[in-house]
Amino acid sequence: MTKMDIKGTETGVTRLFHLDLPPEAVDRFTTQAGTGEWPLSYALGADKLRPSFVETVAIKVLGQMRLSDYLAEAHGVTGKDFARLRPQIDGLKGHVVILPSQAFGNTSQTLTVASPLRWIGTFSEVEPETEAQPIRSQSVKGAVPRGEGPEDPLAKGGSPLLRAILIVIGAALLGVLFYVLFG
Numbered sequence: 001m002t003k004m005d006i007k008g009t010e011t012g013v014t015r016l017f018h019l020d021l022p023p024e025a026v027d028r029f030t031t032q033a034g035t036g037e038w039p040l041s042y043a044l045g046a047d048k049l050r051p052s053f054v055e056t057v058a059i060k061v062l063g064q065m066r067l068s069d070y071l072a073e074a075h076g077v078t079g080k081d082f083a084r085l086r087p088q089i090d091g092l093k094g095h096v097v098i099l100p101s102q103a104f105g106n107t108s109q110t111l112t113v114a115s116p117l118r119w120i121g122t123f124s125e126v127e128p129e130t131e132a133q134p135i136r137s138q139s140v141k142g143a144v145p146r147g148e149g150p151e152d153p154l155a156k157g158g159s160p161l162l163r164a165i166l167i168v169i170g171a172a173l174l175g176v177l178f179y180v181l182f183g
Helices: 023-030 038-044 065-073 078-091 160-182
Strands: 002-006 013-019 055-058 095-100 110-113 117-125
Touching: 002 117, 013 023, 013 065, 023 038, 023 055, 038 110, 038 117, 055 160, 065 110, 078 117, 095 117, 110 117, 117 160
Parallel strands: none
Antiparallel strands: 002 110, 013 095, 013 117, 055 095
């Protein structure tokens, strides 16, 4: 059994597992049943696993594409460990399970990987370049100083219409109160 800790804050990581099952048993193992039973989750020892992020790949379906190329292109997998394991990855037969960080639903947990799963590797994904350019429009240069823009009626304690409505309501309430007390 292989144990691995998953941090709830983890992002940008893809885990690859070989699935040692005959083709006819793969669907039953990797699909969550309507009753909630899910053999894949049990074999991983996962507390939380999001089905929409679990990918099962029949290697023969890739045709001429190597599995390592698929991982690099579809999941952005990169790094020294990945480069070192490419020959082993490309030598796999049957089915694999690919679990990106999102599959664990931001839940910290310890996986205890059991048969028929065999852990192949944990790889980092390419981080997108997110260099932001500064905004250069005039509107971001600062606030308009008081006295240069139009007068703001709310800056003087509210709009005149709102004041008039409040005075009328207050006078009506006083009138009703006066009528009830002395009427």
